[in-house]
Amino acid sequence: MANSGKVLVTGATGNTGSGLVPALRAAGVDVRALVRDEAKAQPLRDVGAELVVGDLDQPETIGPAVEGVDKIYLLTWNGPTQARQAENVINAAKQAGTPHLVRHSMWGSEKSRIVQQGNQVEEAVKSSGLPWTLLKPTFFMQNTMMAAPTIASDGMIYWDMQDGKLAMIDVRDVVDVALAVLTGSGHESKSYILTGPEAISFHDVAATFSKVLGKNVRYVSVPGEASLQSMVGMGFPEWIARGYVELSEGFSENFANSVTDNVASLTGRPARSFEQFANDFAQVFGGDS
């Protein structure tokens, strides 16, 4: 049984939260999950998490979620109210006690409006007067699932990354790090940049899919404007889509082309490679296993 007290996870239904809540529960941690739509939260209930329905944009709904917790995994969305959402949680947390804030932040270029807001949140967390830790993952390998339909149908990846190399990370490693930090000690006032094991380009991504899927996969770099239109067409809010294009601009210029060993030092094992990710999720990309 982990000795981490009660942990509140925000963004519990998302990429990281949906892995983190079961991982914490499996480690014996008492978990409260803040969700805005209970209908999406059955898997969290199934693993024994307590659910609180709230909306990070509505401060009055956050009080019950932070009441009595020892730690908060503070994950917000990417949208224009990111900084406000974090401020709402920090204010409620300070009223409720002195919980340790583990902020799920990001490692990307400040060219992006998303990172600009993320940096504001980091400052707010550090100056909150509460114990804090910053986790700063870079681009998730799982984002390549957006290209799964064209990889499966034509063996094509269209992305606005030019030839940039970036040390993308498997979300499962972010979950493992978050688990280690939330259940461990000595992480107060620390900031961890989280990367995968190597910096790779989207040409490398295509080559790995070719190997894993046993067919020719090619990468074509597209202009940011084309990427923007495609994301808006897929239903992304324009503010966020522009933020992603700005992030890609930074990655194209090799913003994240270096690696850290924080995944290994915090979890005790190396970060997963892109090939491991592609193998584990081959079916999503039209593969057999």
Ligand SMILES: NC(=O)c1ccc[n+]([C@@H]2O[C@H](COP(=O)([O-])OP(=O)(O)OC[C@H]3O[C@@H](n4cnc5c(N)ncnc54)[C@H](OP(=O)(O)O)[C@@H]3O)[C@@H](O)[C@H]2O)c1
């Ligand atoms: N994607 C990446 O490559 C990447 C890399 C590094 C860092 N990050 C950072 O990770 C964070 C999450 O990004 P993501 O793309 O992975 O998204 P995500 O965690 O998959 O989704 C966002 C989560 O926030 C919840 N949420 C959104 N608005 C909310 C609100 N008003 N009140 C309560 N909950 C709300 C969503 O709930 P619903 O299920 O109800 O929508 C969902 O659980 C962002 O801060 C991003 O900058 C992302």
